[in-house]
Amino acid sequence: MPQPPAPRKAPGRPPRISREEVVGAARRIVAEEGVDRLTMRRLAAEIGSTPMALYHHVRNKEELLVLLLDDYAARTLHRPRLPAAPRERVVVAAAAIHEALAACPWIVEVLTADDLMSASALWFVEQIVDGLIACGLTPERAVHGYRAIWYYTAGEIVVRATAARRRADHDRPTYRERVFGDLDPGELPRLAGLAERWAPLTAEDTYLDGLRALVDGLVVTG
Amino acid sequence: MPQPPAPRKAPGRPPRISREEVVGAARRIVAEEGVDRLTMRRLAAEIGSTPMALYHHVRNKEELLVLLLDDYAARTLHRPRLPAAPRERVVVAAAAIHEALAACPWIVEVLTADDLMSASALWFVEQIVDGLIACGLTPERAVHGYRAIWYYTAGEIVVRATAARRRADHDRPTYRERVFGDLDPGELPRLAGLAERWAPLTAEDTYLDGLRALVDGLVVTG
DNA sequence: ACCTGAACACCGTTCAAGT
DNA sequence: ACCTGAACACCGTTCAAGT
8 A cells, every 4th residue: 555655753744634634524515515615725725725735645536536435445444254165255245345345436447456455354365265166166266256256236236326327416317217218129029128117127237146146157267 | 318409490590510420529639649539628729619619519517428439339349250159259258348438538427327328339238138038048147147247247347447557647655555555464464475466366367257257157057 | 843925837618798 | 500709607626835
């Protein structure tokens, strides 16, 4: 983790704000007003400082967001008691990550990171990889399996969060509804038959079902 | 699909630019300079018009992006020959969507839409849902199965695209590398053991493996 | 070392007016 | 109906200077 330069003999001016203070203020803004409102200017105002002062504690806005995700993970990602059966352990660990992230939809902007490599998430990754190995996968396949689970989990959150955002923004009929309006039952019989029930069906939360299917498939196939 | 108001008796001034022209110019800009460079101002300049003229053909920037995705899907989403075996049909249809989307990483901004409900993608959705039903799932579970596949696919693309973007932007060590640098082998033995190989392992393209596992799991479990 | 003011180089979108 | 100019209300970030 990047640290501000070490305060050796403390020459020069004493700091008025700290990195923690910056991240804390950012957390408040996001919690109360949403990510969209988190701007360097707004953040500076919240702290009672200037936009430029922030750049002494944070490289740029992207780093601020990563820091914020870290902060959030450390705060909300509590380790659950895990079942002994390895396959179930994988499911529970993944579901715990999912639950924490799903509760904070703003994460989407940042989440699209490499992996979820927040330090506090590592324990969960360890559990998933270890559980998959205990199910008989090679370490290589276990890592790939973890990736697949992460893709599925991140995708669920991103798609769901964006759908929710759109619904909130403009209450007009969504693009999907318009497309679904006139389906040719000759060409697309299944979709035409399901058109009425599509919205409620896709509104259901089936994250866990899909996760179980994926883990089953990984364990059996692998 | 939203259309500009019907030109009844053509009263008033004749149009100088069309919606197609707008979308076409946007496509060129994105192809040559990247999504980041696609702004209403830049687009107007490209067309030789003013930013405000665009708003007569497109509701706002978000609609422009949806239109652009549509245009892209219609252009590149060609229907492959599908295998007869239903399970394999599902895999091939999903992989075709994935391949088309993976080739255009800018899509990520828009992709996070509701579903991939571009009209031209519907045929693929039909194949997936129908294939899952042919595998013995109920229509409801087939829709849920399609959703799971979509989450997995969208997640793969979003995560991969963002990782690539970060790598391009700042070549400094990534956050993950720093976190992986000092792992406590006592607490996280699997990750510590895999630390060296993590980067190459997660760089491998295992979309198809994961997809197969997921489909297997959906078919067997369901 | 830390903070500030002023400025750079942008955004998407609205409004009132013109043809 | 379609297009324009000017303006509103913002952005993230850099630079040179102050303490």
